[in-house]
Amino acid sequence: MNQWHFVIAAYALSIPVLAWVVIASFVAMRRAEKAVDELKRGTS
Amino acid sequence: MHAYANPARFLKIARPLTHWFGWIGGLLLLLCVGWGVFAGPADYLQGETVRIMYIHVPAAWLGMAGWSGIAIASAMQLIWRHPLAGIAARACALPGAVFAALCLATGSIWGRPTWGTWWEWDGRLTSMLVLFFLYLAYMALASAEQEADGEAGGEGRMTAIFGLVGAINLPIIHYSVLWWRTLHQGQSISLMKGSSIDGSMLWPLLGAAVGASLLFGAVVLMRMRAELARTKLEMRMRRLAAS
Numbered sequence: 001m002n003q004w005h006f007v008i009a010a011y012a013l014s015i016p017v018l019a020w021v022v023i024a025s026f027v028a029m030r031r032a033e034k035a036v037d038e039l040k041r042g043t044s
Numbered sequence: 045m046h047a048y049a050n051p052a053r054f055l056k057i058a059r060p061l062t063h064w065f066g067w068i069g070g071l072l073l074l075l076c077v078g079w080g081v082f083a084g085p086a087d088y089l090q091g092e093t094v095r096i097m098y099i100h101v102p103a104a105w106l107g108m109a110g111w112s113g114i115a116i117a118s119a120m121q122l123i124w125r126h127p128l129a130g131i132a133a134r135a136c137a138l139p140g141a142v143f144a145a146l147c148l149a150t151g152s153i154w155g156r157p158t159w160g161t162w163w164e165w166d167g168r169l170t171s172m173l174v175l176f177f178l179y180l181a182y183m184a185l186a187s188a189e190q191e192a193d194g195e196a197g198g199e200g201r202m203t204a205i206f207g208l209v210g211a212i213n214l215p216i217i218h219y220s221v222l223w224w225r226t227l228h229q230g231q232s233i234s235l236m237k238g239s240s241i242d243g244s245m246l247w248p249l250l251g252a253a254v255g256a257s258l259l260f261g262a263v264v265l266m267r268m269r270a271e272l273a274r275t276k277l278e279m280r281m282r283r284l285a286a287s
Contacts (some may be wrong), residue, residue, distance in 0.1 A: 001157070003091050003157055006096065006153050006157050007081065007092055007093060007095045010096040010153045010154065013146070013149055013150070013153075014099045014146050014150060017145075017146060018142070018146075018259070021139055021142045022066070022259065025139075025266040025267050026266055028266070028270045029269045029270040029273070031270075032269075032273035032274050032277065033273045036277050036280070039281075040280075
């Protein structure tokens with residue numbers, strides 16, 4: 001097997017996994033902070 | 045350090061830092077990995093597979109750095125009872141586990157063409173696998189303890205003790221290549237002895253490591269902000285329910 005296939009496999013796995021952890025953490029943060037803001041606005 | 049244990053003061057700094065760390069880290073990582081993979085030279089022994097190093101090595105460093113963060117924050121939580129320390133420790137767990145898993149997976153992909161095997165039960169690989177399992181156990185324990193406490197951001201003393209005890213594995217990973225016969229190569233970069241890697245590979249590798257570290261920092265900040273917001277939300281809901 002060509003060595004480049006292994007290089008491509010390593011990055012094909014790493015890039016989506018890294019993107020997932022960044023995006024999932026960002027979405028969780030935005031959702032939680034938005035809920036606090038909405039509650040603050042609702043009670044004030 | 046004690047000054048930033050105040051959540052309001054922490055958030056004031058964390059908000060801009062999250063964006064800076066995320067964008068600079070992400071761009072630096074992409075740029076340096078691209079530099080190493082597409083413009084860097086092949087190795088005279090490893091051939092093209094050396095290009096896997098630009099993600100494998102930063103992943104290994106950050107897998108270990110993540111647990112170092114957990115151990116330091118856990119010590120701060122147990123000694124000084126900083127309100128943010130437990131949150132910081134728990135926020136390091138998922139990105140640390142992801143980087144440890146990526147280190148194992150990319151190492152395995154590199155091992156097949158280089159060593160002729162996907163896996164070998166030697167000191168370095170096994171201790172890194174133990175680190176990954178420690179992360180899983182830590183996250184399960186943190187989640188169980190928070191549920192038992194009945195609120196986000198509970199004290200989590202057992203989790204903190206586990207975070208401290210698990211740090212024993214870090215020197216084992218680091219010295220495994222010296223203590224036991226191993227397929228894994230020895231240390232190539234040392235603060236005292238310099239580097240045995242050529243500059244054409246070393247610079248993209250260091251750039252990728254800095255980029256990945258900043259990205260790791262951004263993810264930790266995001267997770268801390270999320271947990272702080274959830275704690276705040278729960279406290280407000282309880283106050284509303286009580287009034």
